[in-house]
Amino acid sequence: MIINKTDARANITNNLKLVELQIPLNGLHGERIDCFIDQIIHSLRRTHYIDTIKQRDISEARIYPNNNQFDPLKASIFHFKNNNIDEAIWLIYLSTFFGKNIDSGWNLLRLVYLGYNSQWTFENISNNFKEFSKWYKESWKEISSTNSKKNKFGNHRKYSTLDPEKKLNPIDCFEDYIDKVGVNHESLFNFIEENSKIKKVSKFSLIYKYSNYKGFGRMSKFDFSSMICKIGVIESEIDRAFINKSTGPLSGLKDLLDNQNIKPQEAELVFNKINDLLDLGPFRGQVLEDAICNWQKSPNKFKKFSL
Structure with missing residues (x-):
């Protein structure tokens, strides 16, 4: 999906006026308005990046970690297109768990x-977890540093650890994930499909609810669930952001409203209302969450904070 900046700015400006009729955005004034709109446009482009990639032919080289063209998200799309759903989701999990680091990628x-x-494909690690655990314990120090470069977790995973002797290390977290998923992901996603109809909630919301994997906080659950929907493993709009359990997005909404005393539960309702009125497309929950979070870091001057 190509985002035309001129058209997007006009639409967002008009929709912000609709928001203001119902929810006064007292923290949005002067140069802050343009900055906020720029963050929304940037977020639209980032969020729809996967849509763009899905339209292209992806080289098989992308799926092999011994190839310098390896990219876990493109590999996930490749596997999804070739009906290898377990590997597609496993790569989404791994990309969420480790994150992309600004220096070591x-x-x-x-x-x-x-x-x-x-x-260590999903099939291999599921069937040979003891071998993985043994290999990891022997290899983790070497993995942490190669070619004089420190290999690090992504920015949002800064409290994670590679040390197998510490809590929430990859061995413990992977084992928890595999135990909860089972031999494949089919039963979980059949459950999501069926219960979405029964409970009349989005499939995205249910994926989020049931992504309580060890080492996953609110942001990891949100990123994991969002990527599953954007790649198309589960077809669902990203209609929420669960900001009542967040830090940056909740802080950003408070600044947007100029109300530091709003309760998290009420903030969630207000966010959802703004989200609907802005009409930012099928991935609107992630678009607005990302935009508000980045805007509050620099409300007067647009800055790119994402890789």
């Missing part, structure tokens, strides 16, 4: 996924 994920003479 996906290298930490790549080296763990690569293994030693045995790529």
Whole structure:
């Protein structure tokens, strides 16, 4: 999806006026307005990046971690297009768990996924977890630093650890994920499909609810669930953001309203109302969440904060 900046600005400006009729945005004035709109446009472009990639032919080289073209998200799309759903979701999980670092990129994920003479695909690690655990304990120090470069977790995973002796290390977290998923992801996603109709909530909301994997906080659950929907494994709009459990987005909404005393539960309702009125498309929950979070870091001057 190509985002035309001129058209997007006009639509957002008009829709902000609709928001103001119902919800006074007292923190949005002067140069802050243009800055906020620029963050929304930037967020639209980032959020729809996967849509753009899905339209292209993806080289098979992208799926192999021993290839310098390896990219876990493009690999996930490749596997999804080739009906290897388990591997597509496993790569979404890994990309969420490790994150993309501003300096070392996906290298930490790549080296763990690569293994030693045995790529740790979902099938392989599920069937040979003891072997993975043994290999990881022997390899984690070497993995953490290659070619004089420190391989790190992404910015949002800064409290994560590679040390197998510490809590929430990859061995413990992967084991928890595999135990909860089972032999494949089919039963979980059948459950999501069926209960979405029964409970009349979005499939995205249910994925989020049931993504209580070890080491996953609110942001990891949100990113994991969003990517599953954007790649198309589950077809659902990203209609919410669960900001009542957030830090940056909740802080940003308070600044937008110029109301530091609003309760998290009420803030969630207000966010959803603004989200609907702005009409930012099928991924609107993530678009607005990302935009508000980045805007509050620099409300008067537009800055790019995302990779």
